Amino acid sequence: MIEVNELTKRYGGTTAVKDLSFTVRPGRVTGFLGPNGAGKSTTLRLLIGLNRPTGGTATIDGRPFRDLPRGLRHVGALLDAHDIHGGRTARAHLSALARSNGLPGSRVDHVLDEVGLAAAARRRIGGFSLGMKQRLGIATALLGDPPVLLFDEPINGLDPEGVLWVRGLFRRLAAEGRTVFVSSHLMSEMENTADDLVVIGRGQLIAAESVTEFAARGTRSNVTVRTPDPAALTDLLTAEGADVTTRPPAGDLLVVTGLGATRIGEVAHQHRIRINELTTGSASLEEAFMELTADSVEYGTGDPR
Ligand SMILES: Nc1ncnc2c1ncn2[C@@H]1O[C@H](COP(=O)(O)OP(=O)(O)OP(=O)(O)O)[C@@H](O)[C@H]1O
Numbered sequence: 001m002i003e004v005n006e007l008t009k010r011y012g013g014t015t016a017v018k019d020l021s022f023t024v025r026p027g028r029v030t031g032f033l034g035p036n037g038a039g040k041s042t043t044l045r046l047l048i049g050l051n052r053p054t055g056g057t058a059t060i061d062g063r064p065f066r067d068l069p070r071g072l073r074h075v076g077a078l079l080d081a082h083d084i085h086g087g088r089t090a091r092a093h094l095s096a097l098a099r100s101n102g103l104p105g106s107r108v109d110h111v112l113d114e115v116g117l118a119a120a121a122r123r124r125i126g127g128f129s130l131g132m133k134q135r136l137g138i139a140t141a142l143l144g145d146p147p148v149l150l151f152d153e154p155i156n157g158l159d160p161e162g163v164l165w166v167r168g169l170f171r172r173l174a175a176e177g178r179t180v181f182v183s184s185h186l187m188s189e190m191e192n193t194a195d196d197l198v199v200i201g202r203g204q205l206i207a208a209e210s211v212t213e214f215a216a217r218g219t220r221s222n223v224t225v226r227t228p229d230p231a232a233l234t235d236l237l238t239a240e241g242a243d244v245t246t247r248p249p250a251g252d253l254l255v256v257t258g259l260g261a262t263r264i265g266e267v268a269h270q271h272r273i274r275i276n277e278l279t280t281g282s283a284s285l286e287e288a289f290m291e292l293t294a295d296s297v298e299y300g301t302g303d304p305r
Pocket of ligand 1: 015016
């Protein structure tokens, strides 16, 4: 369990995080979302004691990270994948960490295998691609088999196969009862992975809730309907109170708001109008994110915090 309470961090005149409070529960994947510069990395750094807060607390299982002996056994973190000594091999890097944290050497092979780097174990990290560095960072986080895991933008640099793998890994870690906290500035990366979301903008909390609850905040969700009889269906759905727009180029695609897919199907069936496609809008999560964070995007506003 991660608990952040009234957390504030100022760097000179910049307030990176302000009065931030939220909880991250075990057994779930929690996405930590916000536009660039929202304060995500700062919060994660405060959580693992790399920086000291100006005010408030950040605790892991009730204790500040600094108070946890043999840190890697309690919390695993991937922060900056580039921040690793490039002259060492992957195995030497992990072995040194295992030794300093009192972990058995067998964990090194286990995590190298887990992240798909076993074949590259004896290569120097300096020659690794960004994706390989991300995998090594994830191996480092997993080394101590910790109950709490933090990942800062872990998907950066991964290829599509890597993205699928990392999603599966997060889900599995959560299913094992661990607390999995993953930052991203893209909702699309989180919508298929996270159970819960913590959304921040300009260092302040915007939302902390389940993905389902978050999605319900967005602009009314829409339903896309493909039909060979768009004019007739538009009239019927409009009469039911829906807003209907026609999508070019063929004109057979309608975007309906204000009426659910079930009712649209019933209306079409009653009037013997054929439907070739009926899809509830999945863009609503992205829309909710954009809407909620629109006022807090750092670049382009020029407002002081
Ligand atoms: N060491 C520092 N010194 C001064 N300002 C900093 C420092 N670290 C972060 N900031 C500022 O604090 C704010 C939050 O930055 P942070 O890196 O935490 O955001 P982020 O949400 O992780 O962004 P991104 O998605 O771009 O990584 C930014 O305005 C940033 O410029």
